[in-house]
Amino acid sequence: MMLGETARFAWRGVTANKVRTGLTTLGILIGVAAVIILVAVGTGSSRSVQESISALGSNTLTITASSTAAGGRGGPGGFGPPGGFGGGAPGLAGSTSTSQNATKSRNPEVTLEDARAIATSTEAPHVLGVAPVVSAQSVTATFQGASHSVSTFTGSTPAYVRIDNSEVEQGAVFSDNDYTSRRRVALLGKTVAENLAGSDTTALLGEYVAFNGVAFEVVGILAEKGSTGPQDQDDRVLAPATAVQDTLAGYGALSSITVKATAADAVESATAEVQSILDSRHGVTASDRDYSVSSATSFLEAATSSNRTFTVLLGAVAAISLLVGGIGVMNIMLVTVTERTREIGIRKAIGAGRGDIVGQFLAEAVLLSVFGGSVGVVVGLAGSQLTIVGVEPVVAPYSVVLAFGVAVLIGLFFGFYPAHRAASLRPIEALRYE
Amino acid sequence: MSAPVVAIAGLTKVYGHDETEVRALDGVDLVVERGDYVAVMGASGSGKSTLMNIIGCLDVGSTGRYALDGIDVRRLDERRLSRARNRKIGFVFQSFNLIPRTSAQLNVELPLAYAGIRSEARRRRASEALARVGLADRAEHLPSELSGGQQQRVAVARALVTEPVLLLADEPTGALDSHSTEDVLRLFDELAASGRTLVLITHEDEVAAHAKRVIQMRDGRIVSDERLVAVDAPPPRHRNRAARAVAP
Numbered sequence: 001m002m003l004g005e006t007a008r009f010a011w012r013g014v015t016a017n018k019v020r021t022g023l024t025t026l027g028i029l030i031g032v033a034a035v036i037i038l039v040a041v042g043t044g045s046s047r048s049v050q051e052s053i054s055a056l057g058s059n060t061l062t063i064t065a066s067s068t069a070a071g072g073r074g075g076p077g078g079f080g081p082p083g084g085f086g087g088g089a090p091g092l093a094g095s096t097s098t099s100q101n102a103t104k105s106r107n108p109e110v111t112l113e114d115a116r117a118i119a120t121s122t123e124a125p126h127v128l129g130v131a132p133v134v135s136a137q138s139v140t141a142t143f144q145g146a147s148h149s150v151s152t153f154t155g156s157t158p159a160y161v162r163i164d165n166s167e168v169e170q171g172a173v174f175s176d177n178d179y180t181s182r183r184r185v186a187l188l189g190k191t192v193a194e195n196l197a198g199s200d201t202t203a204l205l206g207e208y209v210a211f212n213g214v215a216f217e218v219v220g221i222l223a224e225k226g227s228t229g230p231q232d233q234d235d236r237v238l239a240p241a242t243a244v245q246d247t248l249a250g251y252g253a254l255s256s257i258t259v260k261a262t263a264a265d266a267v268e269s270a271t272a273e274v275q276s277i278l279d280s281r282h283g284v285t286a287s288d289r290d291y292s293v294s295s296a297t298s299f300l301e302a303a304t305s306s307n308r309t310f311t312v313l314l315g316a317v318a319a320i321s322l323l324v325g326g327i328g329v330m331n332i333m334l335v336t337v338t339e340r341t342r343e344i345g346i347r348k349a350i351g352a353g354r355g356d357i358v359g360q361f362l363a364e365a366v367l368l369s370v371f372g373g374s375v376g377v378v379v380g381l382a383g384s385q386l387t388i389v390g391v392e393p394v395v396a397p398y399s400v401v402l403a404f405g406v407a408v409l410i411g412l413f414f415g416f417y418p419a420h421r422a423a424s425l426r427p428i429e430a431l432r433y434e
Numbered sequence: 435m436s437a438p439v440v441a442i443a444g445l446t447k448v449y450g451h452d453e454t455e456v457r458a459l460d461g462v463d464l465v466v467e468r469g470d471y472v473a474v475m476g477a478s479g480s481g482k483s484t485l486m487n488i489i490g491c492l493d494v495g496s497t498g499r500y501a502l503d504g505i506d507v508r509r510l511d512e513r514r515l516s517r518a519r520n521r522k523i524g525f526v527f528q529s530f531n532l533i534p535r536t537s538a539q540l541n542v543e544l545p546l547a548y549a550g551i552r553s554e555a556r557r558r559r560a561s562e563a564l565a566r567v568g569l570a571d572r573a574e575h576l577p578s579e580l581s582g583g584q585q586q587r588v589a590v591a592r593a594l595v596t597e598p599v600l601l602l603a604d605e606p607t608g609a610l611d612s613h614s615t616e617d618v619l620r621l622f623d624e625l626a627a628s629g630r631t632l633v634l635i636t637h638e639d640e641v642a643a644h645a646k647r648v649i650q651m652r653d654g655r656i657v658s659d660e661r662l663v664a665v666d667a668p669p670p671r672h673r674n675r676a677a678r679a680v681a682p
Contacts (some may be wrong), residue, residue, distance in 0.1 A: 003503075033588065212468070342531070343533055345531075347533070347548075350544060351516055351519045351520020351545050352548050353516040353517070354513065371583045413491055428492045
């Protein structure tokens with residue numbers, strides 16, 4: 001029998017009982033839509049982590065001191081704005097970290113001189129900018145009775161703002177002159193500013209805010225960076241490193257040095273250049289370095305791989321619901337075959353071959369799953385437009401193709417047994433069936 | 435003349451084993467020539483339905499030979515058997531057995547579809563067959579919208595559409611009122627008069643009286659075989675032949 005004929009019979013069979021067809025396709029529909037939406041949520045969340053990491057600058061390098069004695073300091077504590085790393089564990093930096101040497105007599109540290117050496121070196125063509133970073137811990141800001149505990153208090157040079165991909169929304173970045181003259185000025189993150197002055201953050205400009213009792217003049221408000229997971233990237237204060245050393249952090253070693261490479265693909269060259277400069281300054285070699293250089297790329301890789309696991313997991317859960325939908329198709333096809341035993345007998349009596357009967361019922365099962373799959377794709381795509389648990393889903397084209405393809409295959413697979421059963425009915429018994 | 439339409443020799447059909455053994459057919463010999471109109475009669479349990487199923491290639495006998503239009507049916511596999519049903523035999527059942535929710539036209543087209551005939555030819559032949567049973571104006575009606583007699587005439591059209599060598603009818607009037615019975619029997623008379631071979635199973639003498647030859651069965655055997663008119667003569671009840679002549 002011809003294909004068009006088979007399709008027509010299948011269509012007739014499927015449309016004969018609309019409620020049942022609707023419920024059966026609903027199972028497939030939910031399965032397909034779930035696969036598409038959940039994979040989109042997974043992809044969306046990994047995309048947002050990637051974006052917040054690259055917002056930091058995928059071409060940013062961070063140099064921190066490292067030793068077994070001060071191992072705890074090697075991690076993100078010294079890394080410019082830790083919020084940007086979305087929970088990246090200290091160990092993740094290890095992919096570009098170099099080995100440590102605790103036998104050195106000198107305390108491992110990175111200094112302002114190191115930063116200056118990198119900045120002024122002619123052997124570092126891939127380095128665009130260098131900023132020393134001094135971090136102050138447990139800083140509480142107070143302003144006209146309001147108080148706020150600042151999660152990140154960073155002291156650096158004016159160049160840091162550019163290196164960190166930050167922008168000043170109101171006011172201006174402190175000047176080089178402010179830096180060298182150790183003026184107590186500060187740029188406030190959005191969260192800090194709002195907690196101190198309410199929504200009208202401009203009121204803070206030119207005012208003095210006390211940080212652990214030391215007054216800093218507010219010269220600007222930083223533009224919003226958003227948050228990554230539990231980390232609020234706007235809960236921060238930026239001030240000249242010199243002033244921070246004077247008041248909150250104390251003199252001596254830097255927390256870290258932030259280096260910006262000329263481009264994302266120059267990160268490796270820049271790393272090598274920085275290492276060669278610091279190796280000679282510290283008198284170390286690759287085997288006994290007392291500092292480590294890490295880049296956002298290494299965090300990005302780690303974050304991407306953990307997100308992939310998450311996406312696969314979500315997809316697997318959705319795939320199970322697709323399988324359940326497939327079992328629903330098989331169930332209803334078995335019922336259909338039983339119900340239409342007599343019709344099968346008639347068809348056989350007037351000359352339908354085994355292949356005709358198998359084809360008809362298989363086509364019905366596939367039609368059910370194709371229909372469910374198509375509507376599922378539409379629902380899945382529509383559902384992916386919504387924000388789900390704070391994640392903006394990003395539809396992965398492969399998930400649409402895969403979910404639809406699997407739905408059709410499920411129709412074939414679960415339709416085969418009922419179709420085979422229908423074709424195996426003996427015509428006289430089928431005709432006698434009431 | 436070519437091979438007889440049905441040639442059965444020593445046919446038996448045994449159900450069950452040993453103590454529960456039932457001999458539905460117990461050595462049947464039957465030859466139906468081309469153009470004959472045979473009524474098979476018998477009480478229920480006489481084996482007439484089993485005989486009909488075997489003649490219709492829906493079942494096979496336990497022992498004995500059966501040749502349909504010169505073809506040994508016992509040697510056919512399942513696929514060839516279904517093709518034989520499709521090409522050689524037209525079935526008419528007591529309960530009409532039209533496919534529900536499917537128009538008369540499509541019901542009649544169905545055997546042609548299984549024969550792999552293209553849709554234009556199918557439509558034309560189905561329309562012709564419906565016209566021949568006088569239902570050209572009911573082609574688009576569903577079985578549920580037709581009377582019993584009309585449904586049975588659609589079933590006859592479906593049985594005829596493939597131009598089978600044998601029209602096999604199992605109690606074709608069993609579910610019909612007397613008026614519809616008359617319609618269907620008149621149709622059979624016309625078909626027989628136009629040279630078709632018919633075998634019909636019935637337990638009504640009135641119906642059997644339309645046939646050219648009446649066979650009585652009892653306990654799986656043929657107990658009488660009575661010829662009413664010659665094979666090539668018109669059927670006995672066929673009247674007003676000129677007035678009711680069927681368009682070829």
